[in-house]
Structure formats: C-alpha cells, structure tokens
Amino acid sequence: xxxxxxxxxxxxxxxxxxxxxxxxxxxxxxxxxxxxxxxxxxxxxxxxxxxxxxxxxxxxxxxxxxxxxxxxxxxxxxxxxxxxxxxxxxxxxxxxxxxxxxxxxxxxxxxxxxxxxxxxxxxxxxxxxxxxxxxxxxxxxxxxxxxxxxxxxxxxxxxxxxxxxxxxxxxxxxxxxxxxxxxxxxxxxxxxxxxxxxxxxxxxxxxxxxxxxxxxxxxxxxxxxxxxxxxxxxxxxxxxxxxxxxxxxxxxxxxxxxxxxxxxxxxxxxxxxxxxxxxxxxxxxxxxxxxxxxxxxxxxxxxxxxxxxxxxxxxxxxxxxxxxxxxxxxxxxxxxxxxxxxxxxxxxxxxxxxxxxxxxxxxxxxxxxxxxxxxxxxxxxxxxxxxxxxxxxxxxxxxxxxxxxxxxxxxxxxxxxxxxxxxxxxxxxxxxxxxxxxxxxxxxxxxxxxxxxxxxxxxxxxxxxxxxxxxxxxxxxxxxxxxxxxxxxxxxxxxxxxxxxxxxxxxxxx
Ligand SMILES: Nc1ncnc2c1ncn2[C@@H]1O[C@H](COP(=O)(O)OP(=O)(O)OP(=O)(O)O)[C@@H](O)[C@H]1O
Numbered sequence: 001x002x003x004x005x006x007x008x009x010x011x012x013x014x015x016x017x018x019x020x021x022x023x024x025x026x027x028x029x030x031x032x033x034x035x036x037x038x039x040x041x042x043x044x045x046x047x048x049x050x051x052x053x054x055x056x057x058x059x060x061x062x063x064x065x066x067x068x069x070x071x072x073x074x075x076x077x078x079x080x081x082x083x084x085x086x087x088x089x090x091x092x093x094x095x096x097x098x099x100x101x102x103x104x105x106x107x108x109x110x111x112x113x114x115x116x117x118x119x120x121x122x123x124x125x126x127x128x129x130x131x132x133x134x135x136x137x138x139x140x141x142x143x144x145x146x147x148x149x150x151x152x153x154x155x156x157x158x159x160x161x162x163x164x165x166x167x168x169x170x171x172x173x174x175x176x177x178x179x180x181x182x183x184x185x186x187x188x189x190x191x192x193x194x195x196x197x198x199x200x201x202x203x204x205x206x207x208x209x210x211x212x213x214x215x216x217x218x219x220x221x222x223x224x225x226x227x228x229x230x231x232x233x234x235x236x237x238x239x240x241x242x243x244x245x246x247x248x249x250x251x252x253x254x255x256x257x258x259x260x261x262x263x264x265x266x267x268x269x270x271x272x273x274x275x276x277x278x279x280x281x282x283x284x285x286x287x288x289x290x291x292x293x294x295x296x297x298x299x300x301x302x303x304x305x306x307x308x309x310x311x312x313x314x315x316x317x318x319x320x321x322x323x324x325x326x327x328x329x330x331x332x333x334x335x336x337x338x339x340x341x342x343x344x345x346x347x348x349x350x351x352x353x354x355x356x357x358x359x360x361x362x363x364x365x366x367x368x369x370x371x372x373x374x375x376x377x378x379x380x381x382x383x384x385x386x387x388x389x390x391x392x393x394x395x396x397x398x399x400x401x402x403x404x405x406x407x408x409x410x411x412x413x414x415x416x417x418x419x420x421x422x423x424x425x426x427x428x429x430x431x432x433x434x435x436x437x438x439x440x441x442x443x444x445x446x447x448x449x450x451x452x453x454x455x456x457x458x459x460x461x462x463x464x465x466x467x468x469x470x471x472x473x474x475x476x477x478x479x480x481x482x483x484x485x486x487x488x489x490x491x492x493x494x495x496x497x498x499x500x501x502x503x504x505x506x507x508x509x510x
Contacts, residue, residue, distance in 0.1 A: 036068035052385035080114030170217035178338030192222035199327035201301035206331030209377025212304040426453040438473035451483035
C-alpha cells in the first residue's frame, strides 16, 4: 500500500521503494496494461463531453493504449500528424481526465506516439521494439512526485515543461467565483489553510461539471504548498471501493489493516464523487468507519458528490446523516455573468498557452455565454470546439462561426440530457420521488409520470429502449415502447396533459 501513503512526501523520501514497472496495480490488482485500458475507457467518455463529439472523433477518439507500465502510459495515434496535433492541443485535457479517473496511482507520464495501431494493441511490445515503433512527442509529468526508479532512456526523450502539468489549471486562481459557488470557494480556501477543522465533515455538492474536482485539486495543492508536512489524500470513491475490495480479497488481515492505515494516516482526507459508493454497502460501512475515526482525531474530511447527501439513493441512513451533520454546501448553476467570466478566463489561458492571437468578438462571447446555459464543463467543451476549429482551419472566430458550431453541436443543454436528468425533472413536475420513479409500484399517479419520463428519455436522448428500461428499475424494452406509444396518444387528445409535458421539456432545455 505504498501509494496510499504517497501523500506524505516525507514517507516517500525516507523509504524509496523500488517496484517492478510491470507490477500489478496496488489497488485493483490489475496488470498495468489492463488498468490503463480501463482508465482510458473512462477518459474517452469524458473527452467526448470535454472536447465535443466532433473534435473527439477526429482526434483523441483515434488514440489507443499501446503500452503501459506503472509510470508511463503510451497512447498511440494512427499517424504522427495526429499524435502531434493531440499533443499540441488536447494533451492537457487527456492528462487531467486521466488523473481524475486514476487518482490513487496515476502514471507519471502520458506519451502520445505515432505507431502502428494494430501491432501496438496486439501485445505490449518489448522496450527495444517500443523504441523502434513509438516516437514519443513529449514526456510531461502527471505529478511532481519523483520516482527513484529510472525512466527508461528510450522514453526520456524530452523533459517536461511546467505549463504541461494539468494540475496547474486546477488552482484557486483559475477558479472563477460567482454567486453560485462563492460559499464552496470560501470553504475550500479555509480548508486549504490547514487550520484545525471548524466544520467536519464538509460536503461540497453540485451537478456534473460544476467545478467540484477543480476545487478539490486546488485545495490539495494549496494545502501542501502552505504546509508541506500536512498530509493530504485525495481519492475518488471509485478508487476507495477498488482499494477496499482488493484489500478484503487480499492476503489476510495485513491487507485490510494496510488499507485502513493508508487512509487514516492523513490530516485531510478528500473523497471525490462520493455518490458512486451508494450501492456498495460494505464499502459504505468502511467509509463511515474511516470518517468517524478521522473526525474523532480532529482530522479534516471533505467529500464531493453530485447531490446532497440526503439525496444519495441507496446510501445507508447512517452514512447520509453523518455526511449531513457537518457543513453541506452546494455549487449551483453558473449564471450568465459567471459564464462570461469563465469564458474570458478560458480565452486568457489559451492565449497564454499557444495562441496569443486568439480573438473572440464581444458579440460572439455574449452569444456563447448566453446560449451555453449548461455547466462550466459544457462551456469549456464548446469553447474548445470553436477554438480548435478556428486554429485548424485558420479561420477567424465570429458570431456566425459560434452560432454555426453551437447549432450543429451537442453542447446545448437539451442535447446533453441524461435519463437521470429527465427523471428528476419529471419527478419535480409531477411531485414524485426518484425512488418511486424507478420502483415496481404501478399506482396510476406513479406509473403515468414514469411513462412520461420514459417517453422523454426516448425522445430527447440517444439511449436505446433496453437501456432506458434498465434505468427505470430494470424494466423490459417493451414497457418503454408501450410508454412512448401511450404518451404520444395522450398528448394528441389531452391538451392539458400535453401542456404539462411541454413545460417539462422547456425546463430541460433551459
Ligand atoms: N468556477 C469555475 N471557474 C473556472 N473553471 C471552472 C469553474 N467551474 C468548473 N470549471 C471547469 O469546468 C470543468 C469541469 O469541472 P470539474 O471537473 O471540476 O467538475 P465536477 O463538478 O468535478 O464534475 P464531475 O462531477 O462530473 O466530476 C473543469 O475544466 C473546470 O476547470
């Protein structure tokens, strides 16, 4: 469990641990290549949102994991041209998302190479072969922690530059503060000051893409900078679950004790995406014990989740009430003003990192901020799409190009709808709980709104009928088909009912 202690710089300095570069992942027990494939699958999904489907399909979507060891993951593109474009424009995003999905033991470097896709995927090539086949374009660090294991000479072609570090982006300075996030921001600054906890545990919640992970990383870095002896651990709940499960499956009590020690030997424990732990009772119990024990010792706990702890279905009542017992703060939707300021910050950053000439006229900015009434992540995705298009095609950004991109993209809130969002909107409109929505109950006042949600899911998302059925308590696709048909019929004959559905649709599109 060495990595679990890696948040203590002293620990790693005192006892440098030499490990085989092909050792299994300490938390999942998977071989590095398998682990990299799994992480890449998650990163790819996020890239589709972050960069937009078109950019992703043309560039990052063409990457494949070709090699991986504990420290270096090589992503291979079909050609050197594509690899170099990705390195120049999207590497930062790939590295940041990789770190997000592999918080516990991220590789130190991610390399973009041009290589023969098929042979690279067929099997991990020996090092010499890698030197022949791959042409790494860059080797930036994913984390500053130095390893005592020498980097293979063939992979140490170029040295990192400080601007390559994705963590540079997730700072307090880069976080734009507005009415919807000022409480979370103030709380984050307070936590990063490493003072004795005033509130404990602290929960920051908000919908996806609202900046929770950004704040968590900012806290982690600022706390370490302000007091290097302050031990901070930031872990996603997914990694918590994997680590816990492998410790339980590991060899005897030692593995479990090591797991516990790794999480309890900290001054600040930060857990991201806590809602993922919801339907895992064993992990929930362990998490609760960890939190109680740390709080009792005066250690600070910070949890991020996509909703208020009370609303995390399938979380135990004890966990919910414990999480709600400290300070709970919400990051709400960004208003127009905030979106405009985030956009300005994105422009500044792009100017500083490779495109000093970048110009977006005020009317195009206004349009972008006004239309992108979704999350900061969506705004960033649309911005990346517009800027990439202009950079690749060498055309200026104008109101028309922005309008064109937005109308032809999936960035608008209405097109990024999820079944979950639709279910929540319908529940709110029809005064029903989410538990009822996905329950087996067939009372009319529950079954009808459920049908409405199924109907809207079919109409407004790209999910298949079986997929939608699964998200409604494991129902069959024929049930969804029936719902779609029934709601269509009712809309045609019942104006009031039709009006209700139009109102829900309108809410979903704002
Ligand atoms: N207030 C803000 N100022 C500047 N950038 C922001 C702000 N809020 C979010 N962002 C940016 O939006 C993107 C998404 O943020 P982040 O990943 O932190 O969201 P999240 O709430 O953790 O989402 P998820 O729950 O899906 O993990 C990041 O690139 C982040 O830097």
